[in-house]
Amino acid sequence: DQQVKQNSPSLSVQEGRISILNCDYTNSMFDYFLWYKKYPAEGPTFLISISSIKDKNEDGRFTVFLNKSAKHLSLHIVPSQPGDSAVYFCAASARGGGADGLTFGKGTHLIIQP
Amino acid sequence: DSGVTQTPKHLITATGQRVTLRCSPRSGDLSVYWYQQSLDQGLQFLIQYYNGEERAKGNILERFSAQQFPDLHSELNLSSLELGDSALYFCASSVAGSDSYGYTFGSGTRLTVV
Numbered sequence: 001d002q003q004v005k006q007n008s009p010s011l012s013v014q015e016g017r018i019s020i021l022n023c024d025y026t027n028s029m030f031d032y033f034l035w036y037k038k039y040p041a042e043g044p045t046f047l048i049s050i051s052s053i054k055d056k057n058e059d060g061r062f063t064v065f066l067n068k069s070a071k072h073l074s075l076h077i078v079p080s081q082p083g084d085s086a087v088y089f090c091a092a093s094a095r096g097g098g099a100d101g102l103t104f105g106k107g108t109h110l111i112i113q114p
Numbered sequence: 115d116s117g118v119t120q121t122p123k124h125l126i127t128a129t130g131q132r133v134t135l136r137c138s139p140r141s142g143d144l145s146v147y148w149y150q151q152s153l154d155q156g157l158q159f160l161i162q163y164y165n166g167e168e169r170a171k172g173n174i175l176e177r178f179s180a181q182q183f184p185d186l187h188s189e190l191n192l193s194s195l196e197l198g199d200s201a202l203y204f205c206a207s208s209v210a211g212s213d214s215y216g217y218t219f220g221s222g223t224r225l226t227v228v
Contacts, residue, residue, distance in 0.1 A: 004156070036219075043116060043204050043219030044157070089156065101147065101159035101172050102217070 006105035019077040023090030030092040118220035132193040139207030146188040
């Protein structure tokens with residue numbers, strides 16, 4: 001039973017355009033959401049997060065949107081750059097419930113084409 | 115270099131054997147998390163230690179165990195290995211015991227069971 005789903009295994013976007021990565025979750029106890037980026041042969045790196053009390057969080061070229069009623073979040077990267085090519089993982093946590101450990105999706109491989 | 119050190123980077127062993135994976139957390143971090151990434155799977159949370167004590171358990175098999183030592187390094191012990199245990203094993207650390215935001219991942223240990 002996958003509680004965090006990233007339904008697109010891969011996504012190809014032209015350099016300079018917007019990249020939109022999507023993530024759906026099923027557990028209504030999740031109250032904190034994160035995006036991690038992973039290059040080959042490296043561990044995941046924290047990118048951006050959002051609390052369930054917000055619907056948007058922005059950090060430079062990266063914006064995360066949260067739609068709690070739809071249990072959906074998305075990561076927007078504008079403009080996309082070649083260095084953004086990586087696997088992006090969506091993760092969720094039920095921090096308010098005192099639980100530890102993140103629940104990850106399977107990842108989306110983003111390819112930025114020149 | 116993320117500051118989280120995992121050794122060894124690669125490990126090849128036979129079915130039925132036992133291995134130990136080691137993790138040194140980032141300086142100042144008290145919490146260590148272990149994750150497993152199998153082929154086509156997202157990162158699965160295994161177990162968390164905080165300042166030497168087990169804090170949370172995820173999908174960790176009974177054949178697997180972990181501990182965190184007084185110097186805060188952690189070891190993940192995998193025994194009676196099966197082919198399906200072949201995966202990337204990541205360690206992450208954070209400052210506090212329930213701080214999903216502050217995860218820093220190591221570069222992982224790739225375990226191959228033959």
